[in-house]
Amino acid sequence: MLNEKLNSYIEKLLPGRESLFVEMEKYALENKVPIMELVGIEALLQLLRIQNAKKILEVGTAIGYSALRMAEALPNASIVTIERDLDRIHAAEEFFVRSKHGGQIHLIKGDALEVEELVSEHAPYDAIFVDAAKGQYQKFFEIYAKYLCDDGIIITDNVLFKGLVTQSDIESKRIRNLVKKIDGFNQWLMDNLDYHTVILPVGDGIAISKKKR
Numbered sequence: 001m002l003n004e005k006l007n008s009y010i011e012k013l014l015p016g017r018e019s020l021f022v023e024m025e026k027y028a029l030e031n032k033v034p035i036m037e038l039v040g041i042e043a044l045l046q047l048l049r050i051q052n053a054k055k056i057l058e059v060g061t062a063i064g065y066s067a068l069r070m071a072e073a074l075p076n077a078s079i080v081t082i083e084r085d086l087d088r089i090h091a092a093e094e095f096f097v098r099s100k101h102g103g104q105i106h107l108i109k110g111d112a113l114e115v116e117e118l119v120s121e122h123a124p125y126d127a128i129f130v131d132a133a134k135g136q137y138q139k140f141f142e143i144y145a146k147y148l149c150d151d152g153i154i155i156t157d158n159v160l161f162k163g164l165v166t167q168s169d170i171e172s173k174r175i176r177n178l179v180k181k182i183d184g185f186n187q188w189l190m191d192n193l194d195y196h197t198v199i200l201p202v203g204d205g206i207a208i209s210k211k212k213r
């Protein structure tokens with residue numbers, strides 16, 4: 001992972017954000033809602049800009065922070081995003097109404113493991129961003145990769161899980177099991193012959209997978 005000093009150095013260099021984004025960051029902090037880290041989301045947005053993504057699928061909306069940031073960065077893109085938590089859905093909907101970018105976003109309410117049909121109606125996707133339950137990453141990837149266009153990319157967040165993937169002495173059984181699952185996913189992804197994948201130690205660790213031709 002980027003060490004803390006370097007991370008804050010880069011954060012300080014970042015240009016200011018719309019006031020609604022700053023409000024959402026504050027809301028997330030106060031309500032303990034996990035949203036993408038500042039440097040991590042900049043990396044995600046830059047990849048999407050380079051790719052000129054027009055249609056993006058996000059698995060894990062939370063309060064809609066990354067969806068709105070993607071919408072702002074890519075004004076010609078539409079974003080389909082999935083969330084199952086009702087309180088977060090309500091919060092996201094309120095933020096979408098208040099934002100001038102909200103019209104680019106279509107929120108699918110439900111469990112990502114159960115709403116494939118609804119998601120398929122908007123396919124194909126230029127990019128898929130996976131940022132939901134970490135223990136289910138492989139399932140999300142397997143379900144939704146088939147809706148990716150030929151030049152598409154899949155970006156998976158949290159693959160280094162605060163650096164815990166390198167630790168063997170984790171006390172909590174729950175966290176230990178989660179780390180095992182993330183590590184299993186990382187191994188599976190890197191061995192997946194249908195994709196070129198690189199893992200970058202940015203934010204909480206992002207994996208970028210590009211379909212092989």
Ligand SMILES: C[S@@+](CC[C@H](N)C(=O)[O-])C[C@H]1O[C@@H](n2cnc3c(N)ncnc32)[C@H](O)[C@@H]1O
Binds near residue numbers: 034
């Ligand atoms: C890390 S947060 C997403 C943060 C968001 N992408 C951002 O950066 O602003 C993960 C979200 O995924 C949701 N989630 C987890 N598993 C899910 C599933 N199977 N189906 C739908 N949503 C899920 C959680 O409720 C949570 O709000």
